[in-house]
Amino acid sequence: MSTSQRNFPCYWVELLVESTADPPRRAEVALLADRTDEQLLELALNGNEDAFTALYRRRQGPIYRFALHMSGSAQVAEEVTQEVFLFLLRRGRDFDPERGALGAYLFGVARNYVRRAMEKSYSEAVTTSPAEEDDPELVTEFDPVRDIARNQTSRAVWKAVLSLPEHYREVVVLCDLQELTYADAAQALGCALGTVRSRLHRAHDMLMKKLRNTAPALSGVRSDAARCLS
């Protein structure tokens, strides 16, 4: 694929891929839909490309959205998704199903790549910011979620999520947005179940404080609501 093709809008690329895909192969991939992640990985390790394709198509969406919610950047999300599956190609034989689900394992890998990408982008932002300050035309309001989340409430919530510290943002994205169980989130984050619970509870409190004045739909939120624990 040429460089000019990569710059096409997404729907043109999708059309191109759809037209060049092999119909019998698509059918074979669909037949593997009822297999578990671990079974697909086992088949893929034995050289079954259809199994690997099915596994990718099942898991790339959640991985992409996790990276997107964590970073607020579609570019970072694409890079992280690609890196995660390249990592799976490199280290897939080291995966041990007895230590947890493949999905949680992939989220754990994605978490590390997101962290790495954000550290890189932060350092780049720090090194380039003085030059941009000199040129007023280059200074624009940074709103990474504006084009992605059209709904005003969603944008406010996402900004609040992005402003959370990383440890709290991870649990909110995994448990509330990706709807992982606490056990799977604990496996992905490499921490205890109780840690996930306590972090999520704390993250909700922080989110409510942030959203109290910013989101109209959440104007009734009272983070300091009186609690009776009798």
Place this chain on the structure above:
Amino acid sequence: MTCREFMDSTQELNALELLRLTAEDEGLAAHSRECGACASWLETQQSLAAALQSLSASTAQREASPQVEQAILQAFRTQGFAPKLVEMPKPTGAPLWKLSRVFELGAYAAVAAALIVGVFLGYWILHDRQESSHPRQAQTIAAPEEPESATQITADHGQTEERLAQVEEPRNQLVASHGKAPSVTTVVRVQPKNSPQTSTADNGNYVALMLCDPLICSDEEQVIRMELPATSATALDGSNAGTVLADIVIGEDGLIRGMRIVN
């Protein structure tokens, strides 16, 4: 249901479950109707859950672009899965522990050796002080070595002559005490200063004479063989000869430490 049970139950739920909470769980719904604070708190949580669900729904269709899939599948076709890595033994703390164990044992051995040396030195110093504070008792005298032969006696004679002057005064004292001057015959020997001390009973029948103060008795002693009038030696030997041959041990202060009858 108490408020704490209500809160614990709701904290177990994620956003989606929280939104369906009161419809599915009658107990929680009943408590939220009874308790205004819990109902308010639940309403707040549900509002937040709804907002998070809204965000989740707005991005639910977002996926990686087809180029990513193409790149991944291309990598799979060209490289496949990499072989399983052989896990190298992780550097556990075992070698370090063993090393530290060696150092620990060495430290113990060093401390033990230092203690032993300290005890030995302490004992030695104490013993030395006791030796210096309690000089040789008067009844312990040096053991004069017997001359091995007449040749040796003759060879020592030159030195003997020089030291005779030193014993002149004791001899005069003996004369004064016994009335008749004893004649020095052949041998005068000097006792080495640090030679081993033996008691009188073990040392050739010497009889200790308490003529010196133990505090001032010096270590240097001389043995003089001389002839003594028999009358003065009769009490010791019991013989009736005119003279007897005796070895007299004289200290540097000129006082006699002891004597024995040779013949």
